[in-house]
Structure formats: C-alpha cells, structure tokens
Amino acid sequence: MTHVAIADQIEEDHEPTGFVRKYIWSQDHKVIAIQYAITAIFVGLIALVLSGMMRLQLGFPDSFSFIDPSSYLQFVTMHGMIMVIYLLTALLLGGFGNYLIPLMVGARDMVFPYLNMLSYWTYLLAVIVLVSSFFVTGGPTGAGWTLYPPQAILQGTPGAGKGIILMLVSLAIFIVAFTMGGLNYVTTVLQARTRGMTLMRMPLTIWGIFIATILGLLAFPALLVSAIMMLFDKLLGTSFFMPAIVSLGESLEFSGGSPILFQHLFWFFGHPEVYIVALPAFGMVSDVIATHARKNIFGYRMMVWAIVAIGGLSFVVWAHHMYVSGMNPYFGFFFATTTLIIAVPTALKVYNWVLTLWKGNIHLTVPMLFAIGFIFTFTHGGLTGLWLGNVVVDLPLSDTYFVVAHFHMVMGVSPVMVLFAAIYHWYPKITGRYFHNGLGKWHFWLTFLGTYAIYLPMHYLGFLGVPRRYFAMGDSNFIPESAYSLNASISVSAIIVGVVQLIFLFNIIYSLKYGKKAPANPWGATSLEWQTPDTPPRHGNWGKTLPVVHRWAYDFSVPGAKQDFIPQSVANEDVEMNDGSTFTGHKED
Amino acid sequence: MTTDKQQDQPNQLSQVEQESGMHSVVTDWAADKEVFNMPWGKLMMWIFLLSDTFIFSIFLTSYMNVRMTTTASWPSSSEVFALTIAGHHIPLLLIAIMTFILITSSGTMAMAVNFAYRGDKSKTFWLMLATALLGASFVGMQAFEWTKLIVDEGIRPWGNPMGAPQFGSIFFMITGFHGLHVSCGVIYLAIIANKVRKGDYDKKGFHIVEITGLYWHFVDLVWVFIFAFFYLW
Numbered sequence: 001m002t003h004v005a006i007a008d009q010i011e012e013d014h015e016p017t018g019f020v021r022k023y024i025w026s027q028d029h030k031v032i033a034i035q036y037a038i039t040a041i042f043v044g045l046i047a048l049v050l051s052g053m054m055r056l057q058l059g060f061p062d063s064f065s066f067i068d069p070s071s072y073l074q075f076v077t078m079h080g081m082i083m084v085i086y087l088l089t090a091l092l093l094g095g096f097g098n099y100l101i102p103l104m105v106g107a108r109d110m111v112f113p114y115l116n117m118l119s120y121w122t123y124l125l126a127v128i129v130l131v132s133s134f135f136v137t138g139g140p141t142g143a144g145w146t147l148y149p150p151q152a153i154l155q156g157t158p159g160a161g162k163g164i165i166l167m168l169v170s171l172a173i174f175i176v177a178f179t180m181g182g183l184n185y186v187t188t189v190l191q192a193r194t195r196g197m198t199l200m201r202m203p204l205t206i207w208g209i210f211i212a213t214i215l216g217l218l219a220f221p222a223l224l225v226s227a228i229m230m231l232f233d234k235l236l237g238t239s240f241f242m243p244a245i246v247s248l249g250e251s252l253e254f255s256g257g258s259p260i261l262f263q264h265l266f267w268f269f270g271h272p273e274v275y276i277v278a279l280p281a282f283g284m285v286s287d288v289i290a291t292h293a294r295k296n297i298f299g300y301r302m303m304v305w306a307i308v309a310i311g312g313l314s315f316v317v318w319a320h321h322m323y324v325s326g327m328n329p330y331f332g333f334f335f336a337t338t339t340l341i342i343a344v345p346t347a348l349k350v351y352n353w354v355l356t357l358w359k360g361n362i363h364l365t366v367p368m369l370f371a372i373g374f375i376f377t378f379t380h381g382g383l384t385g386l387w388l389g390n391v392v393v394d395l396p397l398s399d400t401y402f403v404v405a406h407f408h409m410v411m412g413v414s415p416v417m418v419l420f421a422a423i424y425h426w427y428p429k430i431t432g433r434y435f436h437n438g439l440g441k442w443h444f445w446l447t448f449l450g451t452y453a454i455y456l457p458m459h460y461l462g463f464l465g466v467p468r469r470y471f472a473m474g475d476s477n478f479i480p481e482s483a484y485s486l487n488a489s490i491s492v493s494a495i496i497v498g499v500v501q502l503i504f505l506f507n508i509i510y511s512l513k514y515g516k517k518a519p520a521n522p523w524g525a526t527s528l529e530w531q532t533p534d535t536p537p538r539h540g541n542w543g544k545t546l547p548v549v550h551r552w553a554y555d556f557s558v559p560g561a562k563q564d565f566i567p568q569s570v571a572n573e574d575v576e577m578n579d580g581s582t583f584t585g586h587k588e589d
Numbered sequence: 590m591t592t593d594k595q596q597d598q599p600n601q602l603s604q605v606e607q608e609s610g611m612h613s614v615v616t617d618w619a620a621d622k623e624v625f626n627m628p629w630g631k632l633m634m635w636i637f638l639l640s641d642t643f644i645f646s647i648f649l650t651s652y653m654n655v656r657m658t659t660t661a662s663w664p665s666s667s668e669v670f671a672l673t674i675a676g677h678h679i680p681l682l683l684i685a686i687m688t689f690i691l692i693t694s695s696g697t698m699a700m701a702v703n704f705a706y707r708g709d710k711s712k713t714f715w716l717m718l719a720t721a722l723l724g725a726s727f728v729g730m731q732a733f734e735w736t737k738l739i740v741d742e743g744i745r746p747w748g749n750p751m752g753a754p755q756f757g758s759i760f761f762m763i764t765g766f767h768g769l770h771v772s773c774g775v776i777y778l779a780i781i782a783n784k785v786r787k788g789d790y791d792k793k794g795f796h797i798v799e800i801t802g803l804y805w806h807f808v809d810l811v812w813v814f815i816f817a818f819f820y821l822w
C-alpha cells in the first residue's frame with residue numbers, strides 16, 4: 001500500500017473557528033510557536049531578574065537584606081537552568097522551530113499538529129512545576145544548574161527538600177514535551193517538504209534547527225535517566241550517585257554510589273545542549289546576514305556540513321567539563337583533542353559569515369546589527385573556549401569568573417543576540433507590522449556595549465582567581481581592592497542591560513498595534529516564508545496551492561537580474577532580466 | 590550542484606527509484622518532498638525508538654558503571670534468580686520462560702502485520718490480541734518475580750542482604766522501566782487491535798499495525814539486552 005506525500009495532498013485544512021480553538025487549544029504551528037515564545041520570554045524575564053539580584057549582591061555586598069547566602073545559590077541555580085533550558089531551548093526550537101519549519105520548507109503545518117499542541121501544554125506544565133518551587137518550603141534548589149550530587153540532595157544545600165524534587169520532575173516533564181515537539185520537527189523536515197525543496201536547498205535556519213533537534217532527541221535521554229536516578233536517590237534512598245557519607249558526625253544511609261557517573265551523564269547531555277541552542281542560532285544568523293548583506297551565503301554546502309559535523313562531534317567532547325573531577329588523565333587528553341577538533345568546523349562557520357559580509361551590500365538594519373554583534377560575541381567566547389579546552393589552562397581557571405565570562409559570551413549572549421536578530425527580522429512576517437526602528441537601534445547598542453561592560457572585566461576577575469557561585473569573596477588576600485570596584489561597575493552595567501530589555505518589550509508590544517503596516521516581503525528575502533499569500537500567514541499557510549521551489553535560498557544580487565533577489569519559488573523563465581533575456585540559472589554555491 | 594534542467598522538473602528527482610545500493614540512498618536523500626518512502630507515523634516511530642534506544646543504552650551503561658564501581662560485592666545471578674521447584678534449585682527458569690513468551694509474541698506480531706497488509710482484518714485482530722495477551726502474561730510473571738525477590742529474598746531498592754545495595758536499585762529501575770514499556774505496548778496493541786476490528790483503517794490503510802509492531806519488536810529487543818546483562822553476567 002502506498003501513501004501520499006504531503007506535497008501531493010491538495011485539499012486545504014479546515015480552519016478552526018472560535019477564539020478558543022484558534023488561539024488557545026490551537027493546533028496551528030504558528031500559534032503554538034507564539035505560545036511557546038511568550039511563555040519562554042516570560043520565564044526568561046524571571047531569570048533576568050534573578051541575575052540582577054545576584055549582581056546587586058556581588059557589586060554591593062551586604063547592602064541588600066533580602067539576599068542571603070542560600071538565596072544567592074538558589075538564584076544562581078534557577079537563573080542558569082531557566083536561561084539554558086526553559087528560555088533558550090524552548091524559544092529557539094519550540095518558538096522559532098515551530099514557526100519557521102513548515103513555512104520555510106513549504107508545508108501546511110507540522111506532520112502531527114495534535115502532538116505539537118500537546119508539546120506546548122506539556123512544556124507549560126514543566127514551567128509551572130519549576131516556578132512553583134519558588135513557593136514551597138525551603139525554596140528552589142540551590143545546587144547549581146549542574147545539580148551535582150551528592151550535595152544536590154543533602155541537608156545543608158538550599159532547597160534540598162522539595163526544591164530539588166520539583167526541579168527534577170520539571171526537567172523530566174520538559175523532556176517529554178521536547179520529545180513530542182522534536183519528533184514533529186524532524187519528521188516534518190524529512191518528509192513534508194514541498195515540490196523542488198531538496199535538503200540541499202533548505203535555508204540554513206532549517207538545517208540548524210533540524211540538527212539541533214536530533215541532538216536534543218539523543219542527548220536529553222541522558223538527562224532524563226540521571227533525573228530519574230537522582231529522584232530515586234532522594235525519594236527511595238537508593239545510592240546510584242551517593243557514596244558513603246559522614247554528615248555532621250553521623251554516617252548516612254548511602255554507600256557505594258558514583259557521583260562521577262552523574263557528571264558523565266549530565267555532561268553527555270550538557271555539552272550537546274550547548275549546540276542545541278547554538279546550531280539554530282547559527283542557522284538563523286546565516287539567513288539574516290545573507291539577506292541584509294544582499295549576498296549569497298559564502299560556502300553554503302560547507303555551512304551545512306559544518307553543522308552536521310559539529311552535531312556529531314558534540315557527542316564526544318563532554319568530559320572537557322570534568323577536567324577537575326579526578327578522572328583518568330588519558331581521558332583528559334582524549335577530550336581536549338576532540339574539543340580542539342570541534343573548533344575547526346566552528347571556526348569555518350565564522351569565516352564564512354565574515355566572508356559573506358565581504359563586499360556585500362550591507363544594510364545596517366536592526367536585525368543585521370544584532371547579527372554582526374553575534375559574530376563579535378561568538379568569536380570572543382569561542383576563543384576563550386579554546387583556552388579552556390586545554391587541560392593545563394583549564395585547571396587553574398576552572399570554577400572562576402573566567403569560566404562564567406566564557407560561557408556567557410558563547411552560549412548566553414550569542415544565542416540571545418541571534419534571538420533578537422531573529423525576532424526583529426521575522427517580526428514583520430509574524431505580525432504584519434514594522435517594529436520601531438529607532439528603539440531597535442537603541443536596544444542594540446545598549447545591549448551590545450553593555451554586554452562587553454559586563455563580561456570583559458569578568459575575564460580579568462577570573463585570572464585573579466575570583467571563584468564562581470560565591471555569595472561573597474570574604475577577606476581573601478589574593479583578591480585586590482580593585483576587584484570590588486570592578487564588581488560594582490559590572491553590576492551597574494548589568495542592571496542597565498536588564499532595564500534596557502524593557503525597550504525591546506515595549507517595542508514589540510507597541511508595534512503590534514501602532515507599528516507601520518509591513519508588506520509581505522519587506523527585506524527582499526528569498527526563502528519561502530516571505531512568499532505566503534497572506535501576511536501574517538493564515539491557517540494552512542499557502543492558500544490553495546503549495547509553492548514550488550526552483551532554487552536555493554540565496555539568490556541575492558544575481559548578475560543581470562532586475563531585482564537583487566530571486567525568491568525560491570520563482571522559476572527561471574519568470575525572472576525579470578535587465579536586457580529582457582531569459583535567465584538561464586547559474587551554479588548554486 | 591543540480592543542473593538547471595533538473596531544477597525546473599523537480600519531479601524527476603524522485604522518479605529514479607529502482608536503483609540499488611549506495612546510489613539509491615543518495616537519490617533518496619537528494620530528492621525533494623520526502624527522504625523515506627514511508628508514512629510519517631512510521632518514520633516518527635523509528636525516530637522515537639532511536640531516542641528510546643539512547644534511554645535504554647544509558648540505563649544499561651549506568652548499570653555497568655555502578656556494578657564496576659560499587660564497593661560491595663555483587664550478588665550471584667544464578668542464585669538470586671533461581672526457582673526452587675519440588676526441591677530442585679533451577680537457575681534462570683522463570684526468565685527463560687519469560688523470554689520465550691516475549692519472543693513468541695514478536696512472532697505473532699509479525700504475523701499480524703502480514704495479515705494486515707493482506708487486508709485480513711479478523712486474523713489481524715486475533716493475532717494482535719494474542720500478542721497483547723502474551724505481553725500481559727510477561728508483565729504478570731515479572732510481577733511474580735519482583736514479589737519473590739522482595740518478599741522471599743528481602744531485596745529492596747535501597748539494600749539487600751546479599752551485597753551491593755545497587756543491585757536492587759538498578760534491577761528494579763531498569764526492569765521496571767522495561768515493564769512499563771511492555772505495559773504501554775499491551776494497551777497500545779489492544780486499542781489498535783480494536784480499531785482494526787471496527788474497520789477504522791479500511792480507508793487509511795493498515796500502516797498503523799506495522800508501526801505498532803515496530804514498537805513491540807523494539808521492546809522485545811531491549812529485553813534481550815536486559816536479559817543478557819542482568820541474568821547472564
């Protein structure tokens with residue numbers, strides 16, 4: 001028995017009517033994407049406020065009575081976990097993945113819309129469980145976002161009672177939600193593309209999201225298993241991760257478990273997780289750069305293979321997070337090598353972005369500014385990553401502010417830059433209106449410069465040996481007086497950067513109603529989502545007929561063509577040429 | 590890359606289908622519309638099973654790690670998992686029966702898929718039901734085994750009289766997780782079997798039976814590994 005490919009199914013979906021079916025229990029990928037995005041931005045704001053509170057304490061020690069050492073640890077933990085999982089992963093894959101995949105590959109929706117809807121509601125449940133841990137006795141867990149046992153579940157760690165349980169349960173629920181969404185994204189990319197859309201004609205955005213989703217489907221199992229095992233250690237008194245321990249003069253019930261096992265499992269998830277947030281960002285930034293520089297992306301095929309290679313390699317580098325764990329030094333050697341190897345495809349991508357800009361017709365629009373900002377922050381964080389990838393360099397720098405600076409540059413600020421670029425870039429398509437350009441520029445410059453004001457000095461603090469996750473530095477005499485004033489200045493910048501995000505929020509909310517009406521394709525972009533019959537696209541995306549793809553997504557500034565871009569859905573015969581001839585195509589890439 | 594001729598006739602890309610080997614793989618991946626010639630549900634099940642494979646692999650790797658690093662000695666499997674019948678001490682008897690039942694159920698499942706594609710709904714229904722019943726009896730015997738270990742041998746998730754406490758923890762966790770998979774499979778089979786009987790798939794085709802079968806064979810396959818790692822090591 002054969003089946004019919006989605007691209008050959010002609011009939012249009014029946015559009016649901018009524019507010020609830022349309023906007024709440026919606027199965028439309030675009031609505032689900034927006035639900036994901038709003039929820040993720042909301043928890044992201046909580047995480048932002050938490051970072052502000054930490055900075056208050058670090059910059060102005062003991063001036064704020066509502067922050068004590070335990071609450072500081074809780075803020076660190078919740079800030080880190082929310083930012084990485086509940087904001088970035090959810091917004092990049094649940095938000096942009098959902099919105100862009102069907103539109104960019106020319107499908108009417110995800111292959112299983114109902115499952116997609118469940119994915120969002122399960123994610124919401126995970127968020128509610130997580131946030132509820134702020135309100136239980138003992139508060140949320142303060143074990144650090146890495147949740148290392150044995151301390152994560154032992155008396156003395158903040159939130160070692162209910163907090164850690166809620167955290168683990170919430171993570172497990174999140175993984176279920178991600179799996180439902182992820183299966184959809186992968187199947188849609190593989191099976192539901194429109195006519196002419198080969199894999200090697202997909203925009204890099206889709207490649208990044210596609211590979212990141214596969215990474216998620218293969219990496220989250222490790223987190224799920226370790227969460228289950230730690231829950232058993234906590235609730236049933238098993239000793240998976242718990243060695244024999246003497247606490248306050250009493251020996252505990254545990255014996256013979258392996259805390260190092262948890263670290264391996266956690267980082268087997270944790271390192272690919274870095275790329276789960278980085279790869280979609282890589283993809284989206286490539287498309288933003290090509291569109292706003294009016295130039296084809298440099299080395300499209302190389303970019304695709306680099307994404308695939310990074311995805312594969314990201315599974316064999318995890319123990320570079322464990323150089324100080326006491327594992328076998330030969331392991332350190334192996335993982336240092338793989339870590340440096342993964343830098344090759346990564347650097348290749350950076351070169352290609354820069355080469356795309358080279359001699360391009362660069363429009364310094366707000367999305368482009370953020371994209372260029374990303375190239376800076378990512379290169380910067382990547383270079384410090386090379387340092388930390390080497391065992392001998394990492395040992396003295398481990399657990400200092402140098403590490404905090406490194407990972408914020410590379411996986412905190414950089415994906416956030418791309419998210420801003422992406423939100424501004426696709427805003428006219430999603431809402432049908434322009435955002436306010438001036439406010440957008442203010443938002444960019446204050447955020448970008450503020451970022452450097454925050455994280456550049458942190459590298460120096462790290463060299464001094466200032467440890468991370470510390471509530472206060474105490475009177476250690478290796479820390480000079482200047483570190484304190486530096487900390488105060490970092491904190492002031494952090495508060496400013498935090499407040500500046502209000503400009504962004506104001507801009508996207510205000511422009512929703514008062515923004516100028518945007519045309520269907522304001523940037524002159526080539527990919528399919530800009531060619532929909534309606535803006536914002538309606539249910540079913542394409543009206544009566546699906547688009548047919550004739551070319552790759554990067555036909556910008558084609559010599560001889562009238563316009564400086566040729567959309568993917570335009571056939572060679574239909575390309576208007578300056579001399580009235582017929583466009584005969586050219587080599588892609 | 591592609592030449593212009595191909596560009597304008599996207600359909601050609603998917604026409605070349607009879608080729609074999611590496612070349613056809615390349616053609617599939619270079620085609621438009623879809624990579625695999627199968628319904629979405631089936632591909633999605635494959636991908637889900639890949640993800641689930643990672644879950645079980647990580648469980649089993651953790652088991653090996655814990656067993657090698659724990660300080661106390663590991664209980665001997667031929668003693669813990671033995672049945673005493675009429676005064677004879679027979680190692681691995683129960684497990685042998687359980688394994689046999691599960692493998693038989695894979696056989697009935699395969700037959701169900703075969704009959705489904707031939708359109709024989711009633712045979713399909715009965716074979717799926719048989720598969721579900723075999724699965725249910727597997728879960729029942731697992732419950733019996735657990736009861737014996739807990740009541741007679743005093744094994745608990747947090748400790749046991751024979752040695753390393755991790756023995757009970759990891760055993761109950763992994764066999765429990767697998768048992769959960771089997772139980773879900775039984776329910777899944779029952780639902781689909783019933784829908785087949787009612788004729789819900791007459792129009793859509795019977796791919797769903799094969800998809801259910803994929804899940805079921807996977808659960809069986811995982812059991813073979815669990816069997817080898819827990820009972821034979």
Ligand code: HEM
Nearest residue numbers: 051054076077080083084144145146411412468469470494
């Ligand atoms: C204005 C923006 C941000 C500020 C001011 C900020 C500030 C901080 C501070 C002060 C810490 C604690 C350092 C310590 O005591 O060890 C921290 C930790 C952390 N932050 Fe951020 N952060 C920001 C954005 C982000 C973003 C976007 C991410 C996303 C990846 C992120 C991820 C993390 C992680 C993973 C940790 C480590 C938590 C832990 O040690 O358990 N942060 N951040």
Ligand SMILES: [Cu+2]
Nearest residue numbers: 271274318321
């Ligand atoms: Cu890493």
